[in-house]
Amino acid sequence: MTTDPHSVADAVDHASAPRHWEADVLLRDGRTAHIRPIVPADADLLVQFYARVSDRSKYYRFFSPMPNLSERDVKRFTVVDHDHRVALVMVLQNQMIAVGRYDVIGDGEAEVAFLVEDQHHGRGIAQLLLEHLAQAARERGIERFIAEVLPDNQAMIHTFRDAGYRVASGYEDGVLSLEFSIDPTDTSIGVMRGREHRAEAASIERFFNPRSIAVIGASRRQDTIGQVLVRNLVSNDFTGRIYAVNPSAPAVSGLPSYKSVTDIPDDVDVAIVAVPAEAVNDVVLDCAAKGVHGMIVISSGFAEVGEEGRKRQRHLVGLSRSYGLRLIGPNCLGVINTDPAVSVNASLSSVMPPRGRAGFFCQSGALGSAILEKVQNRGLGLTTFVSAGNRADVSGNDLLQYWEEDDATEVVLLYLESIGNPRKFSRIARRVSLRKPIIAVRSGRTTQGVPMGHAVRRIVAPPEALDAMFKQAGIIQVDTLEEMFDVAQLLAHQPLPRGRRVAIVGNSDALGLLAADAAAAVGLLVARTVTLSAEPSAEDFEDALDDAIDDPEVDAVVAVYIPPLNVSGEDVANVLAAVGEQSDKPLVSSFLGAEGVPELLRVPDVAGSDAGRGSVPSYPAVEAAVRALARVVDYAVWLRTPDGPSSDPGDVDAFAAKRILNEALAAHPEGAQLSRDEVSALLATYGISVWESVAVATVKEAQAAGRRLGWDVVLKATAEGLRERPDLAHVWRNIDTAAEMRAAWDSLTDLVKDASLADFVVQKNAAAGVPVAIKSMEDPLFGPVVSFGISGPIIDLLADRSYRIPPLGERDVATMVREVKSSPILFGYRGAEPIDVGAVEHLISRVAQMQNDLPQLSALELSLVLAGVEEATVLTASARVAPVADPRSDHFVRRLPDHPGDTIPE
Numbered sequence: 028m029t030t031d032p033h034s035v036a037d038a039v040d041h042a043s044a045p046r047h048w049e050a051d052v053l054l055r056d057g058r059t060a061h062i063r064p065i066v067p068a069d070a071d072l073l074v075q076f077y078a079r080v081s082d083r084s085k086y087y088r089f090f091s092p093m094p095n096l097s098e099r100d101v102k103r104f105t106v107v108d109h110d111h112r113v114a115l116v117m118v119l120q121n122q123m124i125a126v127g128r129y130d131v132i133g134d135g136e137a138e139v140a141f142l143v144e145d146q147h148h149g150r151g152i153a154q155l156l157l158e159h160l161a162q163a164a165r166e167r168g169i170e171r172f173i174a175e176v177l178p179d180n181q182a183m184i185h186t187f188r189d190a191g192y193r194v195a196s197g198y199e200d201g202v203l204s205l206e207f208s209i210d211p212t213d214t215s216i217g218v219m220r221g222r223e224h225r226a227e228a229a230s231i232e233r234f235f236n237p238r239s240i241a242v243i244g245a246s247r248r249q250d251t252i253g254q255v256l257v258r259n260l261v262s263n264d265f266t267g268r269i270y271a272v273n274p275s276a277p278a279v280s281g282l283p284s285y286k287s288v289t290d291i292p293d294d295v296d297v298a299i300v301a302v303p304a305e306a307v308n309d310v311v312l313d314c315a316a317k318g319v320h321g322m323i324v325i326s327s328g329f330a331e332v333g334e335e336g337r338k339r340q341r342h343l344v345g346l347s348r349s350y351g352l353r354l355i356g357p358n359c360l361g362v363i364n365t366d367p368a369v370s371v372n373a374s375l376s377s378v379m380p381p382r383g384r385a386g387f388f389c390q391s392g393a394l395g396s397a398i399l400e401k402v403q404n405r406g407l408g409l410t411t412f413v414s415a416g417n418r419a420d421v422s423g424n425d426l427l428q429y430w431e432e433d434d435a436t437e438v439v440l441l442y443l444e445s446i447g448n449p450r451k452f453s454r455i456a457r458r459v460s461l462r463k464p465i466i467a468v469r470s471g472r473t474t475q476g477v478p479m480g481h482a483v484r485r486i487v488a489p490p491e492a493l494d495a496m497f498k499q500a501g502i503i504q505v506d507t508l509e510e511m512f513d514v515a516q517l518l519a520h521q522p523l524p525r526g527r528r529v530a531i532v533g534n535s536d537a538l539g540l541l542a543a544d545a546a547a548a549v550g551l552l553v554a555r556t557v558t559l560s561a562e563p564s565a566e567d568f569e570d571a572l573d574d575a576i577d578d579p580e581v582d583a584v585v586a587v588y589i590p591p592l593n594v595s596g597e598d599v600a601n602v603l604a605a606v607g608e609q610s611d612k613p614l615v616s617s618f619l620g621a622e623g624v625p626e627l628l629r630v631p632d633v634a635g636s637d638a639g640r641g642s643v644p645s646y647p648a649v650e651a652a653v654r655a656l657a658r659v660v661d662y663a664v665w666l667r668t669p670d671g672p673s674s675d676p677g678d679v680d681a682f683a684a685k686r687i688l689n690e691a692l693a694a695h696p697e698g699a700q701l702s703r704d705e706v707s708a709l710l711a712t713y714g715i716s717v718w719e720s721v722a723v724a725t726v727k728e729a730q731a732a733g734r735r736l737g738w739d740v741v742l743k744a745t746a747e748g749l750r751e752r753p754d755l756a757h758v759w760r761n762i763d764t765a766a767e768m769r770a771a772w773d774s775l776t777d778l779v780k781d782a783s784l785a786d787f788v789v790q791k792n793a794a795a796g797v798p799v800a801i802k803s804m805e806d807p808l809f810g811p812v813v814s815f816g817i818s819g820p821i822i823d824l825l826a827d828r829s830y831r832i833p834p835l836g837e838r839d840v841a842t843m844v845r846e847v848k849s850s851p852i853l854f855g856y857r858g859a860e861p862i863d864v865g866a867v868e869h870l871i872s873r874v875a876q877m878q879n880d881l882p883q884l885s886a887l888e889l890s891l892v893l894a895g896v897e898e899a900t901v902l903t904a905s906a907r908v909a910p911v912a913d914p915r916s917d918h919f920v921r922r923l924p925d926h927p928g929d930t931i932p933e
Contacts, residue, residue: 044109048163050922051348052117055151055222057230057320058351059923060124062159065114069123070101072116076123081145087180088142090202104128113163117152120315120350127156129163135170141183151222153186158219158920161209165919174205191215211919220454223921224428230353231421231429233320235364235411237296238267240373241288241319243310244301244326245271245279252301252325255375256361257282263372263379270295288313295319299361299373304328304339307357308346315350322347323373324356330417331358344419348923359416360392363399365409366435374414383408384519386430388423389442390415398442398508405512405622407519410436422447422924427455431462438518440511441467447924449493449809453500453832460501464518464662467502468511469493488806488830495830496809499839501665503658513655516644521613523663526582528554529656530575533587534563538617542585542649549657554580562591565598572606572614583656586616587649600627608641613659615652618645671837679873681880684712688883691908698885698909706906713873715889718902720788726772730765732789738763739792742771744778744785745903753820757785760792793900796893797852797862801871803878803887805909811878815871817849818891833879840868840875853894866899867892885909 044064051061065073077085077096085093096104107114107128114128124144129137139160141153161172176183184203188194191214192207240260246253253273257280260269270293271279274286285291288298288310298319300310304326314322329340340357347354355362361374365382372379375392378399387402387409389395395414402409410433415421423441430436439459446452446469456465486493497504505511529551531542536558543553555578557571568588575584586603590596596619604627607614618628628643646652687709691701701709707717721732723742733740744757756778759771772787779785798818806812809832816828829843844850844864855861870892878884884906891903 045163045166048109048115048159050159050920052155052922053223053226053230054155054351055149055226055229057226057228057233057353058150059348059353060117060119060152060351061349062115062117062155064109065105065107065116065126065128067102067105069105069116072118072123073101073105073126076126076144079144079146080142084142084145087177087183088140090175090177110167113160113167115156115159115163117156118349119147125152125156127153127160129160129169129172131169132173135168137164137169137172139172139174141186148182151226153183154190154222155921157186157190162918162920164209165211170210171206171208176203176205177201178203189218191218216919219919219921224431224455226921227425227428228432230321231425233296234323234353234355234362234413234421235371235429236366236369237320237371237373239270239293239295239297240265240267240371241270241272241285241291241295241298242279242301243272243288243298243313245273245276245282245284247273247276247279252375254280255377256299256301256325256373259372259374259377259379264370265372266369267296267371268293288317288319291317297321297323297373299323299325300356301325304336304357307343311343311346311350311352315352319352321353321355323359323361324354324416325359325361325375326356327358329357330419340417340419347420354420355413356416357419358392360395360414362414363409363412365411374412378403380412381406381408383410384435384437385440385515386410386426386433386436386438387412387440387442388415388426389413390418390444391442392416394442401508401512405516407512407516418445418447420923424448424451424455427452427459427465431455431459437463438515439463439465440515441465442508442511443467443469446493446808449496450832453496456497456500456502460662461666464659465500465502466511466514466518466658467497467504468506468508469497469504486806486808488804488809488812489826491826491828492806492809492812492814492830492832496832498665499831501662503662505658510651510654510658513644513646513651514658517613517615517655517659520640520642520644521607521615522611523666524583524613524656524660525663525667527660527664528552528580528582529585529653530555530557530578530581530583531585531587532557532559532568532571532575533585533589533617534559534561534568535587535589538587538589538649542587542617542653545650545653546585546657549654551653551657551660554578554582563599565602568599569602569606572602576606576610576612576614581612583613583615583660584610585649585652585656586614586618586643588616588618590619597627600625603643604628604641607643610641613656614643615656616643616645617647617649617652618643620647621645622647668838670839678714679876680712684709684877684881685883687712688881688908692883692910695908696910698907701906701908706904709877709884709906710901710904713877715870715873715901717904718790718793718900720790720902723787723789724783726769729772729787729789730768733762733765733768736789736791740768741790741792742768742775743788743790744775745788746779746784746786749779749785790902793893793902794895794898796895796900799853799867799892799894799899801867801874801889801892803874803884805878805882805885810882811875813843813871813875813878815843815867816847817852822849831875833875835872835875837868840871843871844868860896862894863897863899864894866897867894870899870901882911883908 049063051059111131116123117125124147127141129139131137141156143152187205194205194207197204242256244253245257270291271282271284272288273284276284278284295317298314300322307326330337363374364371376396376399380399380402392414430439529546531539533539539556539558546553559567575581588599625645723729723732740762742759749757762768762771776782800818801815803813811833814828814830827847827849829846831839831843853862886907888905889901893900
């Protein structure tokens with residue numbers, strides 16, 4: 028009989044401990060464990076754990092011999108208030124293996140301590156507990172931790188000092204006292220993410236480089252999945268050991284068969300599981316008992332079949348993680364590594380792609396087979412391939428962490444059907460893109476649909492926000508798999524261009540014109556066009572190509588060759604291959620209408636096989652060649668444009684902002700729109716001032732407001748449904764007297780019928796400028812999202828807005844302003860004076876920073892900002908506060924994604 032690893036925790040009342048304090052985590056060695064708040068029902072687990080801890084570790088924890096825990100000790104350690112006294116335990120295989128706690132000892136200060144079972148030392152457990160305790164403490168208003176450590180307890184001293192906090196120490200009565208602020212710093216966040224990167228990369232490395240694989244569900248029947256898996260491993264010359272597991276067969280494909288994985292006499296790194304869905308959980312327990320690192324679950328019948336399967340999948344992931352196992356799948360195609368030193372095809376695909384430079388991640392198993400066929404047909408070549416199926420555990424984020432460090436992988440290819448943690452994906456992808464290009468196809472871009480089996484949070488932001496996230500991270504997003512391969516073969520074999528200037532060299536006027544038109548359509552600049560005779564010699568082609576490449580005004584060359592009748596083109600192919608190998612500028616071709624890297628255009632790799640660096644990719648149409656080149660140019664421009672620092676937080680008071688929002692939440696626990704005064708005070712904490720407005724309910728109040736402001740004022744209705752009128756009938760300008768104010772009041776009240784519902788305000792006229800809008804929101808999937816656009820009904824209808832995901836650098840902000848189609852209005856369009864773009868960028872930076880700092884700020888709108896020649900004036904602003912149901916998925920602690928089903932399916 029199996030026990031759910033979380034049953035102990037679920038059996039008690041968690042009302043006083045936030046649900047998000049519970050998390051699955053990845054240890055330093057790539058295995059998993061579970062962190063959760065301690066509860067009184069943990070008494071027996073604590074006693075058993077303490078009995079396994081060495082006397083030396085106990086002495087380090089309590090500074091005196093303490094061989095056993097008394098009943099009073101057990102109660103003191105397990106009964107906490109989750110506020111002034113907080114304790115977190117780490118659980119693995121239904122056993123407690125570590126405990127960390129803090130106790131408040133003063134105003135904003137708490138004492139912290141850990142105890143880790145000896146056999147689990149060196150796995151980074153104390154660092155993980157410290158991260159999670161620090162985050163819990165910050166939520167409870169704690170600012171500093173104090174730890175008392177014996178001087179010879181060097182491991183614990185290093186735990187604190189290596190965390191990235193600034194640690195001060197003192198020494199008294201033989202005890203070292205360490206004190207540090209737990210406010211996250213760039214250093215501490217960097218340390219945390221560095222550890223996350225290493226752990227996630229390590230967890231994937233074993234899947235790609237196993238020394239032994241067990242196929243559980245191996246079969247002798249030719250038409251079964253188990254037989255295909257064994258055959259693919261054997262026929263593709265896997266260099267490790269293969270074990271067949273089948274309780275009813277003595278041998279499978281010439282391999283001895285074992286009744287269970289536990290019967291295998293040697294170690295097993297990876298298990299491929301192909302048994303009925305209802306039997307998979309028993310396999311997990313067998314694999315855990317055997318010490319298997321991870322499982323590739325080919326079996327279907329999980330979340331993709333509905334609610335019952337979703338529950339089965341949730342239990343599978345929880346069980347796997349509780350026993351330290353990582354999981355690829357379920358319902359997946361499998362894993363491939365083409366490295367000859369491993370040569371593992373642990374998948375259902377009979378296609379073993381050639382060795383290349385690209386790593387490929389996809390989610391759909393069915394589509395994975397078609398992808399591998401296409402890769403082979405194109406001769407592109409892969410280093411590694413993963414089909415993650417339902418992506419219940421291992422995701423694209425894990426693969427990015429691995430490929431970032433894999434020297435053999437120079438290009439990353441992603442086919443994404445859903446993204447479970449966009450903030451983490453964006454952060455990792457932005458870092459990887461600086462070293463290696465990422466090409467992505469994302470299905471459901473228009474509908475934001477998610478396949479069955481994938482559980483992600485509900486999306487509120489528009490689809491353009493996700494596109495902006497990809498652009499911001501330097502990802503080359505393409506529309507189709509064909510275009511992905513077009514771009515990949517260029518990146519895999521040719522250098523990056525330095526700019527947008529191209530030369531077109533060919534033997535066809537018609538195709539040269541098509542190439543020039545295609546280049547102009549995708550933002551490339553045609554620096555020169557060279558048209559040779561219909562039957563050029565190889566020397567003519569070589570001279571023209573050399574001349575174009577040597578031209579300092581050319582950044583890339585497009586070669587077009589259509590052979591005359593009865594001409595093979597081999598001589599020209601040799602020229603193209605030779606020039607492509609030597610050129611420091613990219614060369615693409617439309618050669619004989621071929622696709623991929625034709626044999627004639629290949630340059631031998633260093634290893635002597637496949638198309639090497641310098642091989643010239645060919646496209647069946649010049650438009651495809653030019654489009655692929657344009658994608659690579661955009662990436663090269665992004666790569667060479669410095670991001671710059673984020674906005675200077677010098678005049679930001681985030682604590683005051685949080686206080687305003689928390690007070691509003693205390694008054695309205697379900698959330699509420701902030702008042703004008705609250706909005707003004709909130710914006711002021713981030714250095715944003717709002718043009719003074721006076722709310723008025725009667726004409727006399729409006730007249731008094733006009734006099735107080737010195738006239739030259741505006742009267743306008745600001746209620747929702749009125750303030751967005753395209754005819755601006757809700758606004759009356761240039762009011763200079765009491766009589767003019769009465770006329771304005773009478774006119775607007777006739778328009779709105781009920782003045783009490785119009786939310787009239789009086790404002791001083793602002794200097795002339797271009798109206799722009801800056802908005803932000805807290806999205807359940809993304810977290811913070813910021814948008815920018817020029818205001819106006821036509822522009823709103825055309826959805827001419829730019830989006831970014833904070834935090835933003837200078838490059839992000841500058842690009843936001845310039846990428847909207849109406850941006851020329853800001854830069855002196857038709858003789859107008861250019862506006863103060865720097866002031867607008869400053870506002871965007873501050874709004875982004877505020878939204879990034881304050882997840883309880885559900886929406887903020889600077890709906891009317893007048894961008895003038897010398898300043899940008901905020902005329903209208905609104906904000907809404909809402910309780911944070913779940914913390915952002917990419918916060919200040921390391922944690923694996925929630926189990927499928929715990930999130931809201933799209």
